[in-house]
Amino acid sequence: MKLFKKLAIVVALATVMPAYADSHKETLSILKDKGILTQQEYDTKIKEYEGKEENKKFVEQRIDRDVSESNKWRIARQDDGGVMGNGLGIKSKDGNTTAQFTGRLHMDYRTYTPDYATGQSTDTYQDGLEVRRARFGVRGQFAKDFKYLLLANFGNDTGAASSTSTMDEMWVNYAANPEMQFQFGLFKMPFSLEQLTSSNNIDFMERSLIGQTEGEFIPAKETGVMLHGVPKTGVTYAVALSRGRGNKSATADSTDVIGRATVNFAELAMIKDTVMHLGAAYSVGDIKSGVAPASGRTESRQQSAYFTGPALSSDTSRTRQGLEAAYSYKALKLQGEQFQFTYDPAKGADQKIDGYYIQAMYNLTGESHSYKDGVFGWIKPNNPVDKGGKGAWQVGVRASEFNADSIAVVAGKTNKATSLTYGITWFANDILRFMLNYVDTKFDAPVGTAGSRVNGDKAVMLRGQLSF
Numbered sequence: 001m002k003l004f005k006k007l008a009i010v011v012a013l014a015t016v017m018p019a020y021a022d023s024h025k026e027t028l029s030i031l032k033d034k035g036i037l038t039q040q041e042y043d044t045k046i047k048e049y050e051g052k053e054e055n056k057k058f059v060e061q062r063i064d065r066d067v068s069e070s071n072k073w074r075i076a077r078q079d080d081g082g083v084m085g086n087g088l089g090i091k092s093k094d095g096n097t098t099a100q101f102t103g104r105l106h107m108d109y110r111t112y113t114p115d116y117a118t119g120q121s122t123d124t125y126q127d128g129l130e131v132r133r134a135r136f137g138v139r140g141q142f143a144k145d146f147k148y149l150l151l152a153n154f155g156n157d158t159g160a161a162s163s164t165s166t167m168d169e170m171w172v173n174y175a176a177n178p179e180m181q182f183q184f185g186l187f188k189m190p191f192s193l194e195q196l197t198s199s200n201n202i203d204f205m206e207r208s209l210i211g212q213t214e215g216e217f218i219p220a221k222e223t224g225v226m227l228h229g230v231p232k233t234g235v236t237y238a239v240a241l242s243r244g245r246g247n248k249s250a251t252a253d254s255t256d257v258i259g260r261a262t263v264n265f266a267e268l269a270m271i272k273d274t275v276m277h278l279g280a281a282y283s284v285g286d287i288k289s290g291v292a293p294a295s296g297r298t299e300s301r302q303q304s305a306y307f308t309g310p311a312l313s314s315d316t317s318r319t320r321q322g323l324e325a326a327y328s329y330k331a332l333k334l335q336g337e338q339f340q341f342t343y344d345p346a347k348g349a350d351q352k353i354d355g356y357y358i359q360a361m362y363n364l365t366g367e368s369h370s371y372k373d374g375v376f377g378w379i380k381p382n383n384p385v386d387k388g389g390k391g392a393w394q395v396g397v398r399a400s401e402f403n404a405d406s407i408a409v410v411a412g413k414t415n416k417a418t419s420l421t422y423g424i425t426w427f428a429n430d431i432l433r434f435m436l437n438y439v440d441t442k443f444d445a446p447v448g449t450a451g452s453r454v455n456g457d458k459a460v461m462l463r464g465q466l467s468f
Contacts (some may be wrong), residue, residue: 046226094204098140104467106132113458117446124452145176183226189219190238190260191281193324200467205297205437208400209419210355234267236374256285262374275371277326306447331363359398386427392427416444435463
């Protein structure tokens with residue numbers, strides 16, 4: 001009997017639902033009138049239905065209230081920005097203005113083995129532990145087309161003393177048109193592939209022997225203005241006007257004109273995983289009377305003035321030129337540069353200095369060498385350690401030379417030096433790397449004070465580097 005009654009209910013519902021699909025109460029009333037539902041069953045169904053309707057109404061009201069409050073919250077914060085994807089900066093809602101924190105810490109240890117000249121015995125070489133670089137700043141853009149960088153250098157070059165703090169870079173670049181950009185402030189001058197490569201990304205702990213004197217031989221970070229761009233994929237150019245001295249010098253010479261152009265033929269030919277880079281640079285300007293061209297230091301950073309040229313007369317013109325070439329295919333990279341510097345004083349003969357470096361790098365774990373707009377960048381590990389991998393491993397060797405053999409020097413100085421550097425680097429992830437370098441430097445004449453002159457030195461150098 002119960003089964004028959006349930007079947008009757010189903011049949012009745014099937015009969016009446018099309019006509020009364022929008023009225024549940026009327027349907028139940030019809031079922032009661034036909035005797036399919038008792039009064040008690042009807043009352044129970046009505047009570048259940050009203051309870052469901054009450055709950056439904058409550059839920060709808062709550063949803064309406066939540067949506068309303070959410071909309072009010074969004075409207076109140078419609079101009080707010082947000083944290084950048086990497087969590088190290090902020091950006092405006094429209095994305096046109098950003099501020100991203102940037103910094104680096106290079107911690108070094110160096111141990112030396114001097115090669116004493118005949119009759120010399122006093123050891124002036126001291127093993128050292130130093131903070132090679134400690135920098136922090138902010139970079140980003142405003143009004144979409146203006147890029148900027150403010151980077152402070154905390155401490156000096158010989159150990160990051162807390163009493164010293166300078167501005168390392170400070171510039172604004174108008175980049176609305178990538179083909180023709182305008183930059184002004186304190187920035188790296190467009191001259192050398194090695195010098196333009198960030199200290200975070202250079203292949204060895206120090207730049208080559210010829211590139212050690214920042215601003216004197218190879219233009220580096222100087223105050224000026226620059227017109228530059230990428231007129232075509234694989235081609236770059238830059239022309240700058242500089243104060244003629246590095247940012248660490250208070251001396252100001254007449255304005256230097258500095259320019260550089262590069263071509264990546266592989267990019268022009270759309271050859272993947274390959275770089276075929278050629279570049280040329282030129283600089284001309286005058287330097288102050290009495291200034292003597294002097295080398296800064298060896299790659300081991302022990303000898304700080306192994307060469308000093310004679311003081312120049314007034315109205316001295318300085319020209320600098322460089323040629324650069326690089327080839328990379330997947331894990332292999334070959335790179336070299338040749339430089340020539342000429343001082344043409346009003347009195348006396350010209351003084352010429354030249355030098356070069358050539359190096360080979362190989363990524364044992366197979367990573368390619370990143371390259372963009374005429375400069376090499378960071379090696380990005382295929383399997384970083386923070387994701388369970390072993391990071392990226394790189395080995396390399398470099399030969400470099402400083403040559404001023406046409407200039408006579410006094411005792412304790414030399415006019416020619418060569419260096420051979422071997423390196424192993426471990427890139428743990430995208431921000432951390434460790435470097436081990438061995439540098440063998442040789443002088444053409446004994447260098448140093450009487451009693452402690454050396455023919456060269458050998459150094460083992462270690463670095464832990466964090467950069468972001």
